[in-house]
Amino acid sequence: MTLDHAVWSMLQEALAIYRDSPRASSWLRSHAERFTEPVRVAVAGVQGIGKSTAVNALIGDAFSPLPEFTWYRNGSTAAAQVVCGPRASEVPVTRRGSRVTVDIGQWDKIDRVVVDWPSRSLRDVVLIDTPASATPEQIFGDADAVLYLMRHLRDNDLQFLRSAHDHPIARVAAVNTVGVLARADEIGGGRIDALSSAKQISRRLRRDVQVQPLCQNVVQLAGLIAVAARTLREDEFVALRALASLGREELEDYLLSADRFVGPSFPVDLEASARQGLLDRFGLFGVRLCCALIRQGFDTTVKLTGQLVQRSGLGELRDSIAIHFVERREVLKARTALLGLDVVLRMEPRPAAFRLMADLERAVASAHDFRELRLVAALQGGRTKLPTELEAEAMRLIGAEGTTSLARLGFDYDAPADEQREVLLDALARWQGQASDPHLAHDHRRAAQIVVRSCEGMLTHLG
Ligand SMILES: Nc1nc2c(ncn2[C@@H]2O[C@H](COP(=O)(O)OP(=O)(O)O)[C@@H](O)[C@H]2O)c(=O)[nH]1
Numbered sequence: 001m002t003l004d005h006a007v008w009s010m011l012q013e014a015l016a017i018y019r020d021s022p023r024a025s026s027w028l029r030s031h032a033e034r035f036t037e038p039v040r041v042a043v044a045g046v047q048g049i050g051k052s053t054a055v056n057a058l059i060g061d062a063f064s065p066l067p068e069f070t071w072y073r074n075g076s077t078a079a080a081q082v083v084c085g086p087r088a089s090e091v092p093v094t095r096r097g098s099r100v101t102v103d104i105g106q107w108d109k110i111d112r113v114v115v116d117w118p119s120r121s122l123r124d125v126v127l128i129d130t131p132a133s134a135t136p137e138q139i140f141g142d143a144d145a146v147l148y149l150m151r152h153l154r155d156n157d158l159q160f161l162r163s164a165h166d167h168p169i170a171r172v173a174a175v176n177t178v179g180v181l182a183r184a185d186e187i188g189g190g191r192i193d194a195l196s197s198a199k200q201i202s203r204r205l206r207r208d209v210q211v212q213p214l215c216q217n218v219v220q221l222a223g224l225i226a227v228a229a230r231t232l233r234e235d236e237f238v239a240l241r242a243l244a245s246l247g248r249e250e251l252e253d254y255l256l257s258a259d260r261f262v263g264p265s266f267p268v269d270l271e272a273s274a275r276q277g278l279l280d281r282f283g284l285f286g287v288r289l290c291c292a293l294i295r296q297g298f299d300t301t302v303k304l305t306g307q308l309v310q311r312s313g314l315g316e317l318r319d320s321i322a323i324h325f326v327e328r329r330e331v332l333k334a335r336t337a338l339l340g341l342d343v344v345l346r347m348e349p350r351p352a353a354f355r356l357m358a359d360l361e362r363a364v365a366s367a368h369d370f371r372e373l374r375l376v377a378a379l380q381g382g383r384t385k386l387p388t389e390l391e392a393e394a395m396r397l398i399g400a401e402g403t404t405s406l407a408r409l410g411f412d413y414d415a416p417a418d419e420q421r422e423v424l425l426d427a428l429a430r431w432q433g434q435a436s437d438p439h440l441a442h443d444h445r446r447a448a449q450i451v452v453r454s455c456e457g458m459l460t461h462l463g
């Protein structure tokens with residue numbers, strides 16, 4: 001039985017056990033519904049760190065920020081609701097230029113705003129923007145997975161990240177958080193190499209002994225630039241191209257401060273209001289980067305946007321969401337359902353439900369997906385050691401770089417099935433050898449067994 005089936009039947013059995021309790025039934029029904037939805041990814045972090053901006057970058061539109069939990073779901077047409085308890089009221093959504101505004105009006109209390117929005121980026125996830133007042137309990141209660149934005153690693157960041165794993169079930173499956181080094185453009189005082197410095201810092205954070213058990217990955221993001229790139233207008237591009245026509249050094253003089261950049265004596269025929277507009281949208285660093293890129297030959301909107309999406313870190317952030325959250329949907333949903341059942345059990349303990357919970361915990365712990373994720377963490381954290389080359393191959397085969405068979409087998413093109421099978425059989429034989437070699441350490445062989453199981457899984461799929 002797959003994990004999906006195990007969890008689904010657990011939820012149905014729990015509904016039968018609690019059919020006489022309206023409160024438990026309604027809770028379990030909401031969990032059953034949630035189980036079939038796309039993965040819910042919350043964006044968390046302290047006030048002003050860039051959460052709403054990051055959400056906009058991911059969606060590709062510039063929503064005016066709201067001081068409430070705001071859920072963005074894929075919808076065939078644009079619509080928005082204010083939700084409070086069981087009540088949901090439609091509210092207007094309007095677009096002016098690249099700005100989208102949801103007019104929520106006046107309410108005493110709001111649980112959340114739900115925005116339905118046609119966007120490819122929302123096909124596989126529901127994004128949740130969190131307000132300043134959000135507690136970790138609320139965030140980890142609503143979401144299946146979390147993007148945690150930070151600038152430096154501070155105590156309050158670690159506290160937040162650890163709170164995700166306070167719960168014993170969550171600890172079994174510490175698989176739902178990706179750290180984001182936010183405002184990457186501000187690293188090192190906005191020098192032109194800020195984004196590559198940020199990349200190095202995020203790599204270091206990824207390997208940090210305190211962060212590693214709490215985040216599956218750490219990536220950097222220059223959110224402001226990413227939003228501007230995804231919503232770049234023709235008039236902005238024309239203005240940037242005009243700026244880029246200035247000599248690098250001459251332009252640099254005017255990019256020393258915001259005042260100089262929007263000041264009266266400017267060598268290019270560009271109104272102060274247009275310069276201010278560029279500054280608001282891109283920041284000084286962003287303007288500098290755009291001009292450098294245009295000079296390097298990324299001189300159409302398509303080319304420039306593509307570069308900005310990659311350099312801002314948005315590309316890598318999207319990949320990370322795909323690899324760690326979307327492709328691991330089954331595990332994340334199972335984890336959420338277990339936590340949900342645990343709540344019911346604590347409120348209304350019943351022997352039949354305890355048995356159910358024990359069965360499910362076993363199912364989850366033995367699910368191969370979880371074994372893979374735990375092995376990824378153990379290898380990254382150095383708790384399990386393999387020789388360097390084998391470790392790299394093991395990581396790939398157990399899905400650390402993506403869970404499709406192409407990613408696991410290391411193909412960077414769409415290899416036909418028989419070519420994949422050949423590589424796979426070779427890997428399988430190698431790892432079977434490792435798994436059964438009596439001279440190797442126990443944890444080495446144990447790791448090899450998991451890799452073998454991953455290979456066997458692929459073989460079934462490839463047919
Ligand atoms: N320079 C820079 N500013 C940013 C970035 N992301 C957000 N901001 C700005 O920081 C302020 C707060 O951002 P916001 O996304 O509303 O933060 P939130 O409170 O975490 O949702 C806004 O003025 C943004 O324009 C970034 O990557 N770089």
Ligand SMILES: [Mg+2]
Nearest residue numbers: 051052065130
């Ligand atoms: Mg915000």
